[in-house]
Amino acid sequence: MTVARTNAQAQIDLHRKLAPRYAYRYSFEFSRLFQQDWHAEMISHVPASAGEILDIGCGTGFFLAELEEKHPGSVGLDISHEMLKVSDEYVPGARLVTGDAEKMPFRDRRFDAVFCKGSLHHTRDHVGFLANCKRLLREDGVLIMSEPCNDNPIIRVARKLLYKKSQHFDEGDEGFTKKGILRLCDEAGFEVTRVKKYGVLAYTFAGFPDHLGVLRFVPGSALLTRLFIRIDRMLCAIPGLSLLGFHVVVVGKPRG
Numbered sequence: 001m002t003v004a005r006t007n008a009q010a011q012i013d014l015h016r017k018l019a020p021r022y023a024y025r026y027s028f029e030f031s032r033l034f035q036q037d038w039h040a041e042m043i044s045h046v047p048a049s050a051g052e053i054l055d056i057g058c059g060t061g062f063f064l065a066e067l068e069e070k071h072p073g074s075v076g077l078d079i080s081h082e083m084l085k086v087s088d089e090y091v092p093g094a095r096l097v098t099g100d101a102e103k104m105p106f107r108d109r110r111f112d113a114v115f116c117k118g119s120l121h122h123t124r125d126h127v128g129f130l131a132n133c134k135r136l137l138r139e140d141g142v143l144i145m146s147e148p149c150n151d152n153p154i155i156r157v158a159r160k161l162l163y164k165k166s167q168h169f170d171e172g173d174e175g176f177t178k179k180g181i182l183r184l185c186d187e188a189g190f191e192v193t194r195v196k197k198y199g200v201l202a203y204t205f206a207g208f209p210d211h212l213g214v215l216r217f218v219p220g221s222a223l224l225t226r227l228f229i230r231i232d233r234m235l236c237a238i239p240g241l242s243l244l245g246f247h248v249v250v251v252g253k254p255r256g
Ligand SMILES: C[S@@+](CC[C@H](N)C(=O)[O-])C[C@H]1O[C@@H](n2cnc3c(N)ncnc32)[C@H](O)[C@@H]1O
Pocket: 008, 011, 015, 056, 057, 058, 059, 060, 061, 062, 063, 077, 078, 079, 080, 083, 099, 100, 101, 102, 117, 118, 119, 122, 123
């Protein structure tokens, strides 16, 4: 008899393979510049008074390290022990917890801010995941997410193919539409206070040298990345062109 593998186990197996790739991904000046801009965009939504902060799906900890600089004592949760082992080296002293975000091993109303950068789409019960985030947040807490966005049909098809064909993705993972993720937030009891697209050129060319490494060979790649980041910011602010964005950043607060 074959026993169906759970999604949790599939994610643990996948990220065991991926952990070394993340160190490579962040090892170039241009890719770090891009990720730092993305992180700064997300961290800018943390209220100044925030104390306890959780990063769900913290992975190898590159985001957590930047969060730690501004908000020491943040907690990182990840289902993959292999990913957390890299975090442990990268953010020594960080509070790291191995656990499943669909079960969330924390007491209610513990956190002032909960981050989720690219982990929601790895789970299967999205409303359940978000409802757990709501449960963990204090009344005036804030959820800050960035997830793959498939509003653009070309991006949708390209992602579907990549997730299906590449061994570096799980076929069951899927991006969201902006409308879809807003509906999930609503169903889970969040009032969305901000939503914006993020990442076009810099995301494509600087974000993931482990997938597309062309900038490694281009002189002035850091300068070019800074230019891409500026162009992306303009594109994502223009309603029709924001369709080009690869991610959607959503900020929400628990409703009543
Ligand atoms: C795309 S990676 C993002 C890592 C990190 N946030 C970053 O931006 O570099 C997704 C992370 O979510 C974690 N993950 C997937 N499913 C999870 C679950 N159910 N609970 C906790 N973490 C999970 C994976 O192990 C992986 O580290």
